[in-house]
Amino acid sequence: MKRFLALTLVLLMLLAGCTKGNQETQTNVEKPAESGETVVETPAVVQEYTTVYSGEIATINYLVTATTAEFGLAANFVDTLIDYDRYGVPQPSLATNWNVSDDGLVWTFKLREGVKWVTHDGKEYAEVVAQDFVDAMKYILDSTKESQTANIAYQVIKNAELFYNGEISDFEQVGVKAIDKYTLEYTLEKPTPYFLSMLTYVCFFPANGQYLAEVGEKFGTDNVNFLYNGAYIMETFEPQNRRVLVANENYWDKENIHIKKIISIYNKEAATLAPELLLRGEVDYASIPSSIIDEWMKDSKKKDMIRPNRTGFYTYFYALNFDPQFPAEYEPENWKKAVNNLNFRKSFFHALDRKAAMLTAEPYDPEKRISNTITPKNFVDLDGVDYTQLGSLAKFANTDSFNESLAKEYRDKAMEELKGKVNFPVKVLMPYNTGSTEWANRAQVIEQQMENLLGTDYIDIIIDPKPPTGFLKEVRRSGNYAFLECNWGPDYADPETYTDPFTPSGTYNWPHLAEGYKEANGKNTYENMVNAAIAEVLDIELRYALFAEAEAFFIDQAFVIPYAVGGGGYSASRLNPFESPYSPFGVSAERFKGQKVMEKPMNTEQYEAELIKWEKERAEALKAAGK
Structure with a gap:
């Protein structure tokens, strides 16, 4: 118990500088209306989201990592050609439109103009252009970089595997080209009907080539040696202490970014501490482990704060090691x-x-x-x-x-x-x-x-x-x-x-x-x-x-x-799971874009009602999109 209290006190000290303050606990405010009647206004929920975590990341270099915790962060920093809405329907993102040749081999994307790369302090560095996708792919296909997702790219892009293996040295022969400033073209080895669905994975992210050359091996080692064109910027990165993400004011779609600050506090006992910290209002999310589910279910106050989680498409299995x-x-x-x-x-x-x-x-x-x-x-x-x-x-x-x-x-x-x-x-x-x-x-x-x-x-x-x-x-x-x-x-x-x-x-x-x-x-x-x-x-x-x-x-x-x-499992969260981007593949589901912090966590009854509504709306959305 002493150890638990000590850990809690340490975490409370860390959280002291980033709590939600009086705005969360204010009572309703009475204001006189023009008619003379008194109108009661409820303060808006502060759009800050705080969590606690136990596993630290090693990099945010999305061009090399295949770890969810790492590319999940990068998904909020860098946009992709397309994205998925909350029903799983592909939407324009950095690409405004695209087409595929009759033989299924050549995909052409027209890029959104005016999207900016910015530094960690929000200063404009360059415009996002088609060449950024070419430069990123050249980096990934450089075998010395040891990108863990290179194989996903080279299995579909023409001559990409040959370049990766050193059998050709001229990158001009690889099937990714900037036709002009805002036109990107991929040529595939063979028709790949699912190619569009691959484009939200990290090996198809853009990167500014000039910046990669400037920072070299430091790219992605911290929040400073990084460029952002997405919804958030990592303002603070203190390994095994905290991370703070703030909304990117230069973001091309910033009206759809509702959460203005995301705070993640490190603690090696996060899995144990999170439920209690959530009850105290100090964090906004906690996974409720099976060891305390019964306790929460039998407590009316706690039961009203938890809900089931949707099952997903990650597959779990037991591996037997042959090496x-x-x-x-x-x-x-x-x-x-x-x-x-x-x-x-x-x-x-x-x-x-x-x-x-x-x-x-x-x-x-x-x-x-x-x-x-x-x-x-x-x-x-x-x-x-x-x-x-x-x-x-x-x-x-x-x-x-x-x-x-x-x-x-x-x-x-x-x-x-x-x-x-x-x-x-x-x-x-x-x-x-x-x-x-x-x-x-x-x-x-x-x-x-x-x-x-x-x-x-x-x-x-x-x-x-x-x-x-x-x-x-x-x-x-x-x-x-x-x-x-x-x-x-x-x-x-x-x-x-x-x-x-x-x-x-x-x-x-x-x-x-x-x-x-x-x-x-x-x-x-x-x-x-x-x-x-x-x-x-x-x-x-x-x-x-x-x-x-x-x-x-x-x-x-x-x-x-x-x-x-x-x-699956159960959680208590002040985010609505049906507002988040939905996709079984790629990084879209890791994005906070479109989500809002709710006044209190959703309970099971609310979740079940929202799930039924979402499933009906999704079926209609997929039908309308021809899926």
Whole structure:
């Protein structure tokens, strides 16, 4: 308790300079009207939004990062060619209009004139022009920059992969050109019907080439070495202290920017502190963890402040690492031998009780978030048939993989096949992010549940707490795990986006390293199946069918254990979730544009009513847009 109070006092001191003051707590003001009657005026809600966070960012260089926390910030600093409205309908942004050639290869965008790049102190630097998109792409396709999203760009733009790999050196041969000051042209390798949906992802952001040359490697290292053309400017950036965003007064669409200041306070105990700070009116958002949901639900005042969260299109799954890079004490070579055994993987696949795991996050309705596939339901469809119901994938989509008898059957087979080759119990290093209390609880649930089912003579799951700052780099990308909860968000409207992390150039340590799957061309079976699907660009029905078969194979071989979709849970927030831009892919959903701070948080009843209204309006908007 003393530690909790001390942390709270520290946070209160940090917040002292950025509280909402008397304006939030003023009583109604009486003013005499012209008629002589007294009119009671309610002060407007101060449009400032304050949160607390635990995981610090490493960069805001959107040209290299693929981390949501980092590009989510950048999404508020830099605009894209198009954006999405609150119904998910594409809208003009930096581009006012666009067209595509009859063969589907050349996309031409006319840029909005008069949009300004400004510095961190609001001073005009330059106008946003077509060349900015060319310069940004040249930076991304420079392999020495190690952009984590370069592959998304070079898989569609003509000659981009050749340039990235150094097979050509003349960037003029790459399919991105400034035709004139305000006309941008992309030439694609092949027709890509979903290309428009890719344009709100960071690899298609603009950047001023002159400025990139000026600041060099400092670009995006802080708020000063950065240019802004979007809704907000980062006025203050004090790592592990606070960030302050202020509305960009030079923004081309500033009448739609209602929140004037966004304050984020760092505290490593943010997940624990946020609910109490929200009750005190010191922050405007708190995720309400499952550990205190019952308490809030039973308290009439607290219950009136919380609402469900929409589920999203981030996919969560458990990854088994085929390239272990963890310390010797956890026996990485022993794990590598075990994980390359199909029966060993299938014992894990059928032993994981997803519902038990999900109860740590969704105690009231766990089923709404559980997912049996990598690609979530309702992401794309084919003539009204959901993608997850195509071909062999339907079997997995409609079947819970948790099966105690099958798990034990595969365990016994694995132990027999690995006798004398692998030391049992196999040590299974399973890190988790300490920034999430639910993740910490879930790790313990999974450890106990799987060890109880499979036996401690078979596996020894070692849960390993890791700090939130740098977790992605230090754990997942470094291969510092055996078994890990991971996630992936879609970047564009096509099943291909959910294959991106699993390719040899992706961010996971498999499946191309798995033994026994190499085919005549030197590539593994899954990679060949995905490449066949990628190559089909004209027959969408066949394209989707090929991707579905590749995903079914991937799951069947237990390279991954699908777990859940993102979102869900409960929160208390003074933002209306139905005002924010809506899109399953790209960065639009990270933007604060269009949102207003409400007087008090939305409750569940209000949320349900607004959701019904929004779904009806969205269906009408999509129909009107021809979607």
